[in-house]
Amino acid sequence: MLYFVIKALHILSDFLLIGGMLINAFVIGMVPPAIRVGVIAALWKYDRTVTTAALGGAWLFGLWLIFGYVGFSDGWLHAKLVLVVMLSALHGMQQGWMRRMRADPKLDPPAFVRVGMPIILVSVVLVVLLAVIKPF
Numbered sequence: 770m771l772y773f774v775i776k777a778l779h780i781l782s783d784f785l786l787i788g789g790m791l792i793n794a795f796v797i798g799m800v801p802p803a804i805r806v807g808v809i810a811a812l813w814k815y816d817r818t819v820t821t822a823a824l825g826g827a828w829l830f831g832l833w834l835i836f837g838y839v840g841f842s843d844g845w846l847h848a849k850l851v852l853v854v855m856l857s858a859l860h861g862m863q864q865g866w867m868r869r870m871r872a873d874p875k876l877d878p879p880a881f882v883r884v885g886m887p888i889i890l891v892s893v894v895l896v897v898l899l900a901v902i903k904p905f
Contacts, residue, residue: 772838775830782826787893789820790856793863794885797870797878805874809867816864824860827853844905852892852899859885 793816800808831853839846863885866878877883898904 772834775833775837779827779830779834782823782830785819785823786827786856786860787889789816789823790860790863790889791886792816793820793860793867794889797863797866798883798886802874806871809871813867813871816867820860821864824857828857843903845899845903848905849896849899852896856889856892859888 792812796805796808796812835841835846841847859882862878862882866876866882870876870878881888
């Protein structure tokens with residue numbers, strides 16, 4: 770029973786994290802500089818409270834599942850962890866660039882941050898496939 774509760778909390782955290790990261794990616798890549806400061810200011814509190822907390826929850830509940838139930842022996846988990854570390858790093862870069870762009874709206878982030886939406890979506894599809902199919 771506890772396993773299913775932890776798994777549900779992990780999945781809920783994942784949904785909140787990916788939703789927040791997609792909003793960040795949209796603001797960073799698509800919002801014109803003229804209105805960027807206002808949009809980032811409005812998004813900043815949400816990102817700091819909800820998205821960052823969801824990132825912590827995803828890691829906490831994910832590690833709990835690994836140490837308590839799954840173990841580190843499967844290759845699919847190693848591949849999933851690589852993608853999760855990359856997504857965590859991308860979220861940190863998004864926060865950093867939103868802070869910089871809030872101070873200077875004319876700044877353009879590097880391509881990895883600017884095209885975050887497809888990176889996030891492809892990573893999520895791969896993580897879900899790895900977790901459900903467990904191919905290796």
